[in-house]
Amino acid sequence: MTRAASPAxxxxxxxxxxxxxxxxxxxCVYPAATRMYAWPWIGVYAAALLCPxxxxxxxxxxxxxxxxxxxxxxxxxxxxxAGTVLVSALxxxxxxxxxxxxxxxxxxxxxxxxxxxxxxxxxxxxPRRRRQVLAGLTGFLAALAAFGLAGWLLGRFGGxxxxxxxxxxxxxxxxxNYTAGLALLLIPCAAAGALIHLGIARITxxxxxxxxxxxxFSSGSRGGAIGLAMTGMAALGLARFSKRTTxxxxxxxxxxxxxxxxxxxxxxxxxxxxxxxxxPNLSNVQRSAMLxxxxxxxxxxPLFGWGPGTTPLVYPQYRAGLxxxxxxxxxxxxxxxxxxxxxxxxxxxxxxxWLGLGALAVRREPAAAVALAGYGxxxxxxxxxxxxxxxxxxxxxxxxxxxxxxxxxxxxxGVGVVAMACLAAVxxxxxxxxxxxxxxxxxxxxxxxxxxxxxxxxxxxxDSLALNPDQEIAHFNLGWLLVTADPTAAENHFLxxxxxxxxxxxxxxGLGLARLNQGRHDPATRALAVxxxxxxxxxxxxxxxxxxxxxxxxxxxxRVQAQLQxxxxxxxxxSWAAAQLPLxxxxxxxxxxxxxxxxxxxxxxxxxxxxxxxxxxLPTPVDVFVIREYTPAPGTTAPALPAKGWLPSPRxxxxxxxxxxxxx
Numbered sequence: 001m002t003r004a005a006s007p008a009x010x011x012x013x014x015x016x017x018x019x020x021x022x023x024x025x026x027x028c029v030y031p032a033a034t035r036m037y038a039w040p041w042i043g044v045y046a047a048a049l050l051c052p053x054x055x056x057x058x059x060x061x062x063x064x065x066x067x068x069x070x071x072x073x074x075x076x077x078x079x080x081x082a083g084t085v086l087v088s089a090l091x092x093x094x095x096x097x098x099x100x101x102x103x104x105x106x107x108x109x110x111x112x113x114x115x116x117x118x119x120x121x122x123x124x125x126x127p128r129r130r131r132q133v134l135a136g137l138t139g140f141l142a143a144l145a146a147f148g149l150a151g152w153l154l155g156r157f158g159g160x161x162x163x164x165x166x167x168x169x170x171x172x173x174x175x176x177n178y179t180a181g182l183a184l185l186l187i188p189c190a191a192a193g194a195l196i197h198l199g200i201a202r203i204t205x206x207x208x209x210x211x212x213x214x215x216x217f218s219s220g221s222r223g224g225a226i227g228l229a230m231t232g233m234a235a236l237g238l239a240r241f242s243k244r245t246t247x248x249x250x251x252x253x254x255x256x257x258x259x260x261x262x263x264x265x266x267x268x269x270x271x272x273x274x275x276x277x278x279x280p281n282l283s284n285v286q287r288s289a290m291l292x293x294x295x296x297x298x299x300x301x302p303l304f305g306w307g308p309g310t311t312p313l314v315y316p317q318y319r320a321g322l323x324x325x326x327x328x329x330x331x332x333x334x335x336x337x338x339x340x341x342x343x344x345x346x347x348x349x350x351x352x353x354w355l356g357l358g359a360l361a362v363r364r365e366p367a368a369a370v371a372l373a374g375y376g377x378x379x380x381x382x383x384x385x386x387x388x389x390x391x392x393x394x395x396x397x398x399x400x401x402x403x404x405x406x407x408x409x410x411x412x413x414g415v416g417v418v419a420m421a422c423l424a425a426v427x428x429x430x431x432x433x434x435x436x437x438x439x440x441x442x443x444x445x446x447x448x449x450x451x452x453x454x455x456x457x458x459x460x461x462x463d464s465l466a467l468n469p470d471q472e473i474a475h476f477n478l479g480w481l482l483v484t485a486d487p488t489a490a491e492n493h494f495l496x497x498x499x500x501x502x503x504x505x506x507x508x509x510g511l512g513l514a515r516l517n518q519g520r521h522d523p524a525t526r527a528l529a530v531x532x533x534x535x536x537x538x539x540x541x542x543x544x545x546x547x548x549x550x551x552x553x554x555x556x557x558x559r560v561q562a563q564l565q566x567x568x569x570x571x572x573x574x575s576w577a578a579a580q581l582p583l584x585x586x587x588x589x590x591x592x593x594x595x596x597x598x599x600x601x602x603x604x605x606x607x608x609x610x611x612x613x614x615x616x617x618l619p620t621p622v623d624v625f626v627i628r629e630y631t632p633a634p635g636t637t638a639p640a641l642p643a644k645g646w647l648p649s650p651r652x653x654x655x656x657x658x659x660x661x662x663x664x
Contacts, residue, residue, distance in 0.1 A: 008062040012055055019051030027144055027389045030151060031174020036388075038616035048388045049103045052110035053419050059117055060416025067113070067412030068120040070402035075411065077353045079418055082109045084346045085308055086422055092307025094468075100430030101309025101386065101614065106422045108391040113415055115399035130365055130400055131196065137396055138193055141186040142208035144389070145215040148172045148179060152218060166265065169218035173389070177333075177382045180224030183216035184374045185393055188231055192367030213260075220266035227378030229257055234373035238366045287333050287381075289325030293318040294337030298344060305344035309386065312612045313433065314341070316470050316500045323648040327472065327501045328612055331386065335379040354398070361401040368400040436613040438464035439474055443621050446481060454481055457624075472500040473606065473621060479510050480624040487517035502652045503645035505535050505604070506625045509543070511656075516548065525552050529559040530656045533567075535644035536584050542599050542628040560588050563655050567647070580642040587641055597631040 025044045026036045036045040059067040069075045085105045092098035115133060122129045148171035156167060168176040190212055193205035216224050232253045236246055261267045296318050297306060306314045315329050332338045339347040355376075362369035372394065384390040442460035445453040461478040465471060479493035494511035497504060508531035515524035528549075532538050543549055564585050571578040603622045610618040 008058055008064065011058050015051045015055040015058065018047055019055070022048030022051065023388055023392060024140070028147060028172050030172050031170070033173040033175060033178055033387050034611045034616060035174070037611070037614045045388065046103075048392075049107040050423070052107050052114050052392070053423050055114045056110045056117075056419045057416050057423070059114070060412050060419065067415060068117045069113070069405045069411055069415065070116050070399075071405050074357055074402045075405065075415070077350060077357060078109050078112055079415070080353070081350045082106060082418055082422060084304070084343055084350050085109075086425060088304040088343050088347065089307045090425070091304050092310055094307060094310050094313050094433065096429060096431045097313065097433045098307030098310050099426055100432065102307075103426050103430070104386045104388060104391045105308055106426065107388070108385065108395040110419055110422075111392045111395035112399050112402075113419075115396050116402050119399065120404065133396065133400060134189055134365070134367055135193060137393065138186065138189040138205070138208055141182055141393070142190060142211055144172060144182055145186055145208075145211045148182070149211065149215055149218065168220040168266070169215065173387065176219040177221055177223065178384060178387065178390075179215055179219040180221035180227070181375065181378060181382065181384050181390055183212045183219065184224060184227045184231065184378050185371050185390075185397070186212035187216070187228070188235065188367050188370040188374060191235075192370075217260065217264060220264050221378075222267055222269075223378050223381030225257075225261045225267045226381070227374045228260070230377035231370055231374030232257060234370045235366075238362060238370065285323070286325040286329075289322040290329055290332040291334060291337050292322055294332040294334065294341040296321070297342075298337075298340035301344055303344045304346050305340065305342045308342050309614075310342060311338070312614075313468065313470070316472055320499045320502050320649055320653060323650070324503070324645060327504065328608075330612055330614075331383040333382050335383050335385070338383040358398070358401055361403060364403065365400040368397040372397050372401075432615055433468070433613060435464045435467045435471060435474075436609070436615055436618055438467075439471070439477075440618045440621060442474075443477065443624070444619070446477070446624050447622065457481055469496075470500060472497045472504065473609065475500065476504060476507060476510075477624045479507075479514065483510055483514050484517060487514040490514040491518070498653065498656065502649035503534055503647075505538075505644050506531075506623075506627065508534060508656065509538065510625065512552070513549075516552065521552065521555070525555045525559050526656065526658065528552060528556040529563060530652055532556070532560050532588070533563060533584070533647060533655065534652055536587055536641040536646075537629065537644070539587050539590075540630060542630060557588055561585070564588070566655075567651070570651075577642075577646060577648075580646055583641055597633045599628060599630055601626050601628045603627065 022044045026032055026041060026048050029035050029041060035041050056067070070078075085102050089095065089098040089102045119126065119129045119133060148169060151171040152167075152169040155171075169179050170176045171179065173179065173182070187209055190205050190208035194202050194209060197205055216228060232250075236250050236253070239246065239249075241249065293315055297311075297314055311332060312328055312330055316327075319325075319327065332341060336348070336351075339351055358369065358372060375394065385394065438460045442457040442464070445460065446457035447453070458478065458481050461474045461481070464474045465478075475493040475497035479490045479497060482490040482493065491511060491514040494507055494514055498507045498511065501507070508527045512524045512527035512531065515521075515527060544553055564581055568578070568581055571581070603624070603626055606621045606623070609621050610616045
């Protein structure tokens, strides 16, 4: 009697095809790294992440050929990583949301096991299998790089090279840092192929290497330049050259690298020293703020962090203590900081374990080791493992380094059980944060500008804040909805919004109106003065022509002048902020409302909110607050004033509360 054939091989093949297809689709649709949060792409994104875990489950319970595991230390580290991610998500204050966004990390662990298992299917020639995996990864990354370069060049058609480089290549994933990350993974893999293969395969590999270098150059990424330098050093360190040859090649690579960096206007700034009173580099300010916030987030939950994917929900709690930067962030632009903040000490520990294992296995597959070294250096300045192509790509390279277990396939079913538990937790308990949808519905109702719509909006915002009280968008807009009907409640919401985003435009104006409506004139002028200091352009706002607001202007101006004197005593004399004080003082001493052209009124759109909340199906929120400003009168130009947020957040809050200003 003949035994029926096992369906496992067919199912495994189908999962591989589906996973690769989902990965290709979510990596190519521009801007892929955010478009994957919109329907129907989020379904494809889910398939790309689910397939590796399902594949591991099927293989783990295949009786005909058990799942082959790597060496015990590697298996234990992989399982410890999965356990850390899962426990961190379950312990998070935002458990359901964190479980959902733990999927990329858990999928990477599954990919590691799945690729390693496939590498062992050709027992007669294991190196051939590794070359096939490396070639497949190279081809996939090269296709993405070519696709991205083509889209970028077509978008810049008609412009010069300088204009094109200023735009930076963000294709196909949607950000130039992602372009740099793809290039750093591609370059060593392609170069290794060029050294191994002959004929057409060698030519193709050199072309892929050139594609990677072109993509990296077009990204203008400073972290990418550092990653390229590490790639070169790792390659020379693993090469079996004499010392003389190594020094010669190292010198040539160093000169070529410096020329590569100097040729791009953005990376060239790495060699420039800005003047002490120069305007701060916005990117540097934001990154510094993110690192500070990440450190504090981890210190508050040092064991397992806040949970995977929770940074946009947690960052606002730390924003008031930062000197500046974005109102909220999707990620902290540093892998160590992200791990510490979201996974705590346990996450950092497993990351160090991976580094140690990789360092011991660099000779097993040098191309993978070099790629991970270069990408690892770049990862100090960015976090990309929430994007499938990076999570699965890094896992694939890790599998190439892992040695075979002495015990063979023992424990394969245990890995399958862990994979099933992770799948059950993510699919069964994970869900999107419901608060952003409530906020969106509230703003839609408020846009009707009817009593019924505003009442509905108030209720929806209150429901949203009951779920998460640390939402500036809800506090700010709820304050404006209540500023007349319930000024005491409005004051509390404006204060909450100010403590979450101290340099939010309009928050101190709303606070001043709420206090004015309570008959508290002196606290109202303090708030209006801080609004002017935060955004000096508010001095010329048409809001000052409102009769009630106009009565507070003299007292407000006097308070601003006193606050400017305070700032002059505490700001470093050679700083950029100190250099702005005379400009603000001159504007404060000018006529109440300078000669101006037509009035312009509009409501601010929060275009980044759906991305931050990982839900691009949300409509773009539009604030309730109406911004009113004048266009410059014909033949005149607006006075040169610092932009909103020029003063560090802690100083703004100290001025509002009337406390001593913090020292420089």
